[in-house]
Amino acid sequence: MRIKVDPQKCSGCHLCEMVCSLFHLNLINTEKSAIRIKKDDLDTSLNSPLLCRHCKEMKCLDGEEVIKDEEKNRYLWNRVRAERCPLEGLSVVEEIAYHCDLCGGDPQCIKVCTPKAISIAR
Amino acid sequence: MVLERKVAFINLTDDSIEIKPVPLDLRKKLLGGRGINMHFLSQSYTPQLDPFSPDNPLIFGAGLLTGTLGFGSRMNITSKSPESGHLGDANVGGDFGAEWVKSGMSHLVIKGKSKCAIYLLIKNGKVEIRDAQKLKGLDTVETQKRIRQELGDERSQVACIGLAGENRVRFAGIRTGLKNSAGRTGLGAVMGSKNLKAVAVRGSLDITISDPVNYQKYYLKQIKTLMETKWVQALGRYGTPLLFQYANAMGFLSVRNNQCTTVGDQGDTLEAEALEPFSTGMLSCFGCPAHCRHRFSIEEGKYRGTKGEGPEYASIGSLGTKLGNLDLQNIIYATELCNRYGLDTISTGSYVAWAMELYQRGIIDQEITEIPLNWGDGEVILELLHRIARRKGFGNILAEGPHAGEVFGEASKDYLLNIKDFPIEMTDERLPKSFALGMATSSRGACHMRSRPSLDVLGLPEDVLRKIYGGPVSSQFSNYSGKGRMVWWHELLNAVCDSLGFCRFLTVFSSPHAPQYRQFSKLIALSTGLVLTPKELRTIGERIYTLERTMLVKDGMTRKEDTLPKRYFDEPVVEGPAQGEVILREAFDKMLDEYYRLHGWDGNGVPKKETIRRLGLDEGN
Numbered sequence: 001m002r003i004k005v006d007p008q009k010c011s012g013c014h015l016c017e018m019v020c021s022l023f024h025l026n027l028i029n030t031e032k033s034a035i036r037i038k039k040d041d042l043d044t045s046l047n048s049p050l051l052c053r054h055c056k057e058m059k060c061l062d063g064e065e066v067i068k069d070e071e072k073n074r075y076l077w078n079r080v081r082a083e084r085c086p087l088e089g090l091s092v093v094e095e096i097a098y099h100c101d102l103c104g105g106d107p108q109c110i111k112v113c114t115p116k117a118i119s120i121a122r
Numbered sequence: 123m124v125l126e127r128k129v130a131f132i133n134l135t136d137d138s139i140e141i142k143p144v145p146l147d148l149r150k151k152l153l154g155g156r157g158i159n160m161h162f163l164s165q166s167y168t169p170q171l172d173p174f175s176p177d178n179p180l181i182f183g184a185g186l187l188t189g190t191l192g193f194g195s196r197m198n199i200t201s202k203s204p205e206s207g208h209l210g211d212a213n214v215g216g217d218f219g220a221e222w223v224k225s226g227m228s229h230l231v232i233k234g235k236s237k238c239a240i241y242l243l244i245k246n247g248k249v250e251i252r253d254a255q256k257l258k259g260l261d262t263v264e265t266q267k268r269i270r271q272e273l274g275d276e277r278s279q280v281a282c283i284g285l286a287g288e289n290r291v292r293f294a295g296i297r298t299g300l301k302n303s304a305g306r307t308g309l310g311a312v313m314g315s316k317n318l319k320a321v322a323v324r325g326s327l328d329i330t331i332s333d334p335v336n337y338q339k340y341y342l343k344q345i346k347t348l349m350e351t352k353w354v355q356a357l358g359r360y361g362t363p364l365l366f367q368y369a370n371a372m373g374f375l376s377v378r379n380n381q382c383t384t385v386g387d388q389g390d391t392l393e394a395e396a397l398e399p400f401s402t403g404m405l406s407c408f409g410c411p412a413h414c415r416h417r418f419s420i421e422e423g424k425y426r427g428t429k430g431e432g433p434e435y436a437s438i439g440s441l442g443t444k445l446g447n448l449d450l451q452n453i454i455y456a457t458e459l460c461n462r463y464g465l466d467t468i469s470t471g472s473y474v475a476w477a478m479e480l481y482q483r484g485i486i487d488q489e490i491t492e493i494p495l496n497w498g499d500g501e502v503i504l505e506l507l508h509r510i511a512r513r514k515g516f517g518n519i520l521a522e523g524p525h526a527g528e529v530f531g532e533a534s535k536d537y538l539l540n541i542k543d544f545p546i547e548m549t550d551e552r553l554p555k556s557f558a559l560g561m562a563t564s565s566r567g568a569c570h571m572r573s574r575p576s577l578d579v580l581g582l583p584e585d586v587l588r589k590i591y592g593g594p595v596s597s598q599f600s601n602y603s604g605k606g607r608m609v610w611w612h613e614l615l616n617a618v619c620d621s622l623g624f625c626r627f628l629t630v631f632s633s634p635h636a637p638q639y640r641q642f643s644k645l646i647a648l649s650t651g652l653v654l655t656p657k658e659l660r661t662i663g664e665r666i667y668t669l670e671r672t673m674l675v676k677d678g679m680t681r682k683e684d685t686l687p688k689r690y691f692d693e694p695v696v697e698g699p700a701q702g703e704v705i706l707r708e709a710f711d712k713m714l715d716e717y718y719r720l721h722g723w724d725g726n727g728v729p730k731k732e733t734i735r736r737l738g739l740d741e742g743n
Contacts, residue, residue: 011413013406014220018191019338026334028190029224031326040276041217041299042266044402044417044429093326111342114349114358114411115404 001122002054003035003100003107010047010117012039016109020098023108024075034075034100035109035118036091049118052089052100060084075101123330124186124650125149127228129162130249132242134316135176135234139249144229150654151738154186154228156211157621157666159200160673162231163209166202167673173204173308174290174315182222182230182281182321185623189223189329190649191341193348193637194625195409197222198304199281204315205292205308205469205523206544206567209673212295212309213571213620214281215407216302221279224325232316241269241282241320246327254319259285261462262297269322282320283310284464286511290314292523293469297461301415301431302407305466307544307566308523332651340648344641345411353633357414358404360394362435367393369439369549372579373700374557376444376550378482378497379475380539380689383550384698391448392438400454405431412627418454425455433457433467439548440471445478446497456503463511472545473520474506476538485533492516539687542567542679552690553700554579556605559713562684563609565670573612575605576632590634602709606716614663618642621666665737668721668729672739681727684714 014037017030025032039047058068060081071077075098082090082097090097100107110118131140144158152158159181166179181200188195197219203210222228226247239254257265266280279298286294287310294310295303304310313319331337348354356364369375370389377385390396400420406413420428433441437457438450447453460467474495480486481495488494492515493502509517519526524543527535539546544567551558551570560573577590578599587595587604591611595604612630615638619629622642630636639656647653654662674683686705694704718725722733734740 008403011404011406013410013413014217014408015191015411018409019341022191022331022334022338025328027331028329029326032328042263042270044300044419044431046403047405108338112345112411114345115413 001102001105001120003051003102003110004119004121005049005051006117007046007048009115010037010049011115012037012041012047015112016049016118019108019112023103031091031093032098033091034098050088050091053087054100055087059086060090073101073104075099123226123328124190125652127184127223127226128247129229129231130227130244132230132232132249133234134232134236134240134251134318137251141247141249149186149652151662151665153618153621153662155183155188155196155621155623156198156200156213156617157662158229159183159198159211160666160669162229163200163202164669164673167676169677171202173202173207173210173312176235176316177233178202178312180232180309180312180316180318184219184223184228185621187645187649188228188623189220189409191337192409192622192624192645193628194623195220195407196620196623196625198620199296199309201309201312203307203309203544203566204290204311206542208542208544208677208679209566209670210307210309210312211566212304212306214296214298214302214304215410215625216279216299217408218279218281218298218302218323219623220408221277221325222323224327224329225323226325226327230321232318234316236317239317239319241318241322243273244321244323246325257319258288261285262464263300263462265320266298269320273322273324275324278322278324280320280322283313284462284511286464287311287314288319289511289513289521291465291510291513291521292525293466293473294464295466297464299431301461303461303466306468306569308466310464331649333648337645337648340644344637348628348636349411351633351635353631353636354412354628357627358412361404361414361416363394363397363433363438365435366438371699373553373695373698373703374549374551375439376475376546376548378446379444379479379537380546380550381479382697383552383695383700385443385448386698388448389443392442392450392453396450407625410625410628414627420451420454423451425451428455428458430458430461436548437467440468441503444471444475444548445503447500447503448498449500452500452503456500456507459504459507463507465507465511468547469523469545470507470510471548472539473523473526474503476545477520479537480530480534483537485537486530490516490519490529536688539689540568541686542674542683544568546687550695550700551686552695552703552705554599555602555705555713556599556608558686558690558705559605559710559717560609560612562686563613563717565667565674571626572616573609574616574626574631575608575612577630577634578605578608580632580634582634586634600703602713606713607720610717610720613667614660615639617666618659618663621662622646661737664721665739668733668737669739671723671729672734675728681714681725684727686710
């Protein structure tokens with residue numbers, strides 16, 4: 001399971017970021033969210049939701065002796081892993097990276113995405 | 123953290139900055155946003171206060187729940203208006219308010235006047251005054267871009283003025299993003315008078331939540347209900363331009379300065395569907411599930427290369443039918459020009475329409491107007507926008523707003539359709555009586571958004587209306603009965619919305635199923651821990667509206683100013699679906715009586731002493 005993104009539909013509302021931080025950290029901080037909306041609100045280009053694609057390669061864990069399936073289920077990662085991701089899939093605040101753990105199988109961000117820019121792909 | 127957001131008092135004359143907590147008692151009485159802005163404004167408000175004086179405070183206020191999961195994430199900007207000379211206030215969406223509250227602040231009270239152009243930077247609770255000499259003369263989008271570049275931070279949000287604000291055009295707005303505008307009442311001119319080009323904000327602080335698990339559950343339930351309403355679905359699909367079609371079909375529109383109220387089938391060129399070829403997607407303000415704003419691009423023709431966001435119904439009406447202009451591409455371009463200059467599209471349209479009618483009637487001629495002001499001439503409209511923003515020639519006269527009447531002469535004044543020295547908008551209210559009263563009583567002068575009493579246009583049964591409003595209300599929108607109650611009810615609700623940071627469109631605007639006090643109360647409790655019952659929230663709405671009224675009363679404004687343009691009483695609508703409609707003075711007076719009674723104001727529209735006492739407005743707010 002992963003989250004599929006359709007930038008054409010993203011309205012740039014940031015609701016996904018808010019519920020992500022709320023669900024995992026019990027607070028609202030749009031930067032401490034595993035999904036980030038990249039947008040230039042002074043331009044008319046598309047908004048891009050950025051998050052872990054749950055790819056098979058997992059370059060983020062290169063060189064680490066960890067159990068991948070366990071790491072997939074963790075929300076708080078570190079900057080080094082984020083820097084290894086070629087897809088800019090993780091947001092970083094100071095040394096902490098925020099990784100999409102799919103909310104344990106029930107992604108909260110999808111529930112607030114009214115334009116359906118993000119959806120579940122199995 | 124929501125309840126710990128602070129207020130910064132800034133004096134630009136001596137560069138002093140004082141940051142203080144917002145007392146919890148004040149929050150309980152006025153919430154935030156517009157409510158607390160009015161508290162700060164009332165402390166300085168006198169009839170003698172010149173809006174361009176350094177002593178006039180320019181107040182920014184984020185709603186109590188701005189930046190959280192609510193029904194929008196908006197803010198208000200408030201001051202004494204240089205346009206009307208009375209209470210000035212404008213509500214604005216976008217991302218600015220939500221970014222600002224992450225810096226731990228919710229209010230700014232800016233006084234004084236800087237010697238040279240500056241901008242303010244607010245970052246995580248600290249305020250810095252920075253040089254803006256290089257930003258002078260830049261349009262509102264370029265200003266924002268340059269500030270972001272200077273700060274090296276693409277996530278900063280900026281609210282700024284363009285050339286119109288710098289030139290103190292009396293109806294200049296304050297803008298953020300490509301389209302969001304605290305447009306009405308000339309607050310951009312106040313900003314210009316202080317040599318304040320912009321306010322930039324950036325925050326990264328956590329917003330702690332009182333009961334996060336139940337808060338999220340409750341929010342998800344509410345958003346689901348809201349998205350099931352026909353109104354929000356239509357809004358997300360077409361945006362506010364869908365209202366144009368309705369207003370045109372019903373005869374609610376301003377056409378050629380309200381000489382007519384519909385353009386009939388000719389309006390097809392301006393309907394929501396006509397905008398679709400230019401729309402490249404729908405966008406939201408921060409924290410809004412409705413996404414009601416178009417992103418547009420004009421690919422061909424005279425205005426090829428024009429890109430931006432919008433236009434909204436208000437601009438389509440104000441720069442379109444009100445001026446006899448049915449060229450949608452010209453209207454989109456004119457709206458974009460206003461946005462870049464920082465002109466309020468509504469007031470700009472109103473003053474241009476006034477001038478065009480004066481020209482039509484020969485009250486003014488080309489000797490003063492310099493160019494022929496023929497209805498519907500799109501090129502002339504664009505030229506006037508340039509001249510107004512630059513205060514060039516005839517534009518310099520129009521830039522004075524209602525004061526232009528001093529140049530145009532006594533005969534011109536009846537054709538400036540205004541209320542409390544503030545011009546009416548893109549609509550005509552001779553048919554919908556609740557709207558007519560709402561315009562007459564609005565605390566910022568002619569404004570349909572202060573009350574926006576629109577449930578009687580939905581054809582709901584009267585027992586449903588009685589249940590909503592707590593008393594009898596006629597289901598016929600051309601009927602006067604109960605409309606005083608309707609306006610009063612919506613004024614209170616909207617004052618609360620503005621003080622929470624919520625958007626009108628997501629509350630009881632055009633759907634009786636949309637959230638109101640009960641849902642607000644629950645969200646406040648779950649997010650902040652503050653318990654305010656639905657009844658207490660309504661009392662807060664009363665307090666805010668009566669507080670605003672006390673400032674108008676200071677200006678000597680009472681019952682005689684709660685009125686409508688002469689045309690509404692004296693000239694029945696000449697054609698179309700509203701043909702023959704006019705406002706009957708006696709029936710209008712009865713609506714006012716009911717309205718005053720419900721507010722606890724006397725027959726002259728002055729808040730009674732017991733009302734002031736009951737609302738705690740005799741205790742320094």
